[in-house]
Every structure is written in structure tokens, then in C-alpha cells.
Amino acid sequence: MSNELEPIKVAVSPQERFGDFLQSRGMRQTEQRKNLLNLVFSEHEHFDADQLLERLPSKGELGYVSRPTVYRTLGEFVDAGLLRKFELDGRSVYEHDYGYPEHDHFYCTKCEQLIEFQNAQIADLTAELARTHNFQVRSYRLIIRGICEDCRRSRRRVRRKVDLI
Amino acid sequence: MSNELEPIKVAVSPQERFGDFLQSRGMRQTEQRKNLLNLVFSEHEHFDADQLLERLPSKGELGYVSRPTVYRTLGEFVDAGLLRKFELDGRSVYEHDYGYPEHDHFYCTKCEQLIEFQNAQIADLTAELARTHNFQVRSYRLIIRGICEDCRRSRRRVRRKVDLI
DNA sequence: TTGAATGCAAAGGATTTGCAGAGGC
């Protein structure tokens, strides 16, 4: 996918930040955690637990991480503020949070792609609404569902062909 | 919950509308469908399949509807445009769509209540964003997570008590 | 009468958990 936004410049790497997180909680720096963190931050992409597992070495191979550990560790990344989690069509989807600007998504129900966009008004509006309703915001999530530009185009092409018969 | 918005006046009842839907698809008007529709529209509330099942008579009793039928029928209500479905904490939540105005939600992660609010700017902004990105919108969903007014208050009270010790 | 709908039991998919052994610190 080529809809990456401009990353935020951060002084501390995700690795370092996660190290601090582990230390502060008396947790250990294991091979599995290192492997997963590197993999997750090697590429900017939305993914679910299965997709991450597919990118990992298979059982028996060097660098393998089991499914339960993947789930456990993703939760830790969220707690550490590195990833953000949300739900889409019944499964959990993760995305970069640390070092990445606030943004929202279009979700194309045809190609099932998430398309990121930035718009300051949404955050402003959310903050204003929260103030009005005395609600203390932790986070918000706007997802716009429909058909993306590419899919609209290809659908139109198909129709034309049919029309010509 | 007492955060109901003003219903939209509709000429046709949900029952009638669903009847038309069934007819147009060659589907049948069964006791189960009638029971569920009446139950669902007897009260304005967000609910999941389990909560609906709890409000139904138990097995053996008059008016009982089995779990698979509840799931199947909720899907039909969504297809008929009577309900809207979304995901929250990994389960499917339903709300009135027919006869109810467009709105968004605060979700209090403490009391797990959904609080509705109306704001025209969100729809406008969504439409504008879609236009800019050549995206064809089918629906959108904004959920603002955090702590609601009541929970903030009670939390404060608890703190005060503790402070007095 | 006849095809659609239901209930049952069972399957399915995603995620979590208990626990014994492995391994950071």
C-alpha cells in the first residue's frame, strides 16, 4: 500500500522505548519480543495477528514465535504506546502509533484496503464535542466505509465492457 | 439509558416495512420474526445478540427463539434497513436505524455505556473528505472512547473518600 | 403441497488460558 503519511520525528526508537517499558514493569527482553518488534516496525502497514504470523519464520526455523506469544506481545506493544488496535469485520487490526501522526481511515469494502488520511478538523470537533458533553476523551476512531477510487474505476470498466455486448 | 434522541416521524411502521421486505424476497412471516421485531422495537437501546436472547422467553416457553435464528434474523433486520450493526470490543452491537436520526457515539470504557449525540458537522466533513479523495461513502462511524460524565464524578468521589482517611 | 425457516448439534474462527519447561537477569 502506498498511502503512507509523513512519520513524526522521534528522538527514541521504538526498540528503545519498548526496552524502557519492559524495564519499568520488571519484564524481560526476550528474543521473541525483539523479533516481533523489529518485524512490526520494519514496514508501515495495517495488519492482524494472522498476517504478522505469516511474516514470521515457521515452526522449527530460527526466529519462530508461537501464536499465543504473538497475541500476548501485540497487547504489550499497545500498552507500551507503540501500536494502536481497532476492530474491522470481526478481527483486531493493528497500526503504528508511536512516531506516526494522528489520522483516520477510509475502508474500501471491495478491496478491503484501509486508506489513511489526515484532517485536523476531526480532532478539533471531537475535542469540542467532548467538552460540551463533559466526556473525558481517551481516543477516537472514525472509519468511513465505501468504495475507493481504484475500485470505482475498475468497476466502471467492467460495466462498459458489459454494455458493449 | 436516558440518552435518546428525537425519533424521526415515519409513515410506515417497522413491522410493515419488514413485511414488505419479506414479501419482496419471497420470505415468510414467521412467529419468530414477528417476536424478534416487536422486541427489538419495543425499546430504544443498543444491544448485542446475547442481550436480545436474555430478553426472550426461555426454551420451552411461548415466544422462545433459538440462538441461530436470532443471529439470522438480526442480519435480516440489517438488510431490511431497520437496524445498524457495528463492532465494539469484539462483539457485534445493533441499534435502531429506521425511524432514527443519524448520530454518533461516546463510549464510556468504565460503565461500558454508549452515549448518542448528534452533530451535523461530522456528516458534512465526511462527505467533503470523500469528495476530495474520490471515495464513494456507504456509511461512516465515529466512536469517541473515554470516561463519561457520571463515571468521572463517581471516580472523583471515591478519591475524596480515600483522601480523607 | 412444497420450499423456506427453525432448532439442534456441531463446526468455525479468533483469541485466551493453564501449565510445565525454558531462559532472562
Add this chain to the structure above:
DNA sequence: GCCTCTGCAAATCCTTTGCATTCAA
């Protein structure tokens, strides 16, 4: 060495499905 972490297997939760029976039209 102690205590956390991992992988395994199994459990759990929510939802869907196959199929024989029931029932609306």
C-alpha cells in the same frame, strides 16, 4: 536461582452451518 516467558494443548467466546423437521403460503 528465582521468577518471568514461552509453547503446547485445550478452552473460551461469538457466530455460523448442515441437516432433519416444522410450518407458512
